[in-house]
Amino acid sequence: MSLLWLLACAPEMAEADVGAVxxxxxxxEMWAQRALTLESGLEEARALYDEGRRNDAQATVSAVYQxxxxxxxxxxxxxxxxxxxxxxxxYGFGLARxxxxxxxKRVVDARLDALIEQVKQAADELDGxxxxxx
Numbered sequence: 001m002s003l004l005w006l007l008a009c010a011p012e013m014a015e016a017d018v019g020a021v022x023x024x025x026x027x028x029e030m031w032a033q034r035a036l037t038l039e040s041g042l043e044e045a046r047a048l049y050d051e052g053r054r055n056d057a058q059a060t061v062s063a064v065y066q067x068x069x070x071x072x073x074x075x076x077x078x079x080x081x082x083x084x085x086x087x088x089x090x091y092g093f094g095l096a097r098x099x100x101x102x103x104x105k106r107v108v109d110a111r112l113d114a115l116i117e118q119v120k121q122a123a124d125e126l127d128g129x130x131x132x133x134x
Contacts, residue, residue, distance in 0.1 A: 026130045031073075035123035038068045039116050042096070046112055049100050057100045065093040069119070072133065077122050080131045089118055 041064035049057035069089070078086035092115040099108045 026132050029127055031076075031123035031126040031131065032120070034068065034072060035120050038064055038073070038119055041068065042112050042116055045096075045100070046108065049108055050105070054100050058097045061093060061097045061100065065090075069093065073119065073122065073126075076126055076131050076133065080129055081122060081125055085118075085122065089115070089122065092118060 041060060045057045045060035045064065048054075048060055074086050074090065077089065092111070096108070096111040096115055099111045102108075
C-alpha cells in the first residue's frame with residue numbers, strides 16, 4: 001500500500017526507481033514465493049539431467065544460482081541469518097552442479113533435495129523477519 005502511495009505522490013519517479021522502492025517493501029511470504037521459483041529452476045535442472053542432458057542441467061543450476069540465489073537470497077541470508085549458512089548454500093549449488101557431471105542419479109537427487117530444503121528453511125526464516133533487500 002505504501003508503495004502505491006509513494007508512486008502516486010511521485011509520478012515523475014523513473015521506472016528504475018520503482019524497483020528500488022519495491023525492493024524495500026515486504027510482502028507476505030515473499031521469500032517463500034521466491035524459494036518456489038528457485039525450486040522450479042532446480043527441478044528443471046533435475047529433469048534435464050534425467051533426460052541425459054547433463055551440460056544443460058549444470059547450466060540451469062548455474063543460471064538459478066546467478067539469477068535468483070546470488071542477487072536475492074545470498075545477501076539476506078548472509079546479513080540477516082548467518083554468513084556460514086550463506087556459504088553452505090553457495091557450496092550446495094556447487095555440489096549439485098558437480099554431481100550432475102556424473103552418472104549417479106541418487107547423488108544428484110540427494111543434493112538437489114537437500115539444497116531445496118535448505119533454501120525453503122532460509123526463506124521461512126527471512127519471512128519471519130520480514131526481511132527486505134536494501
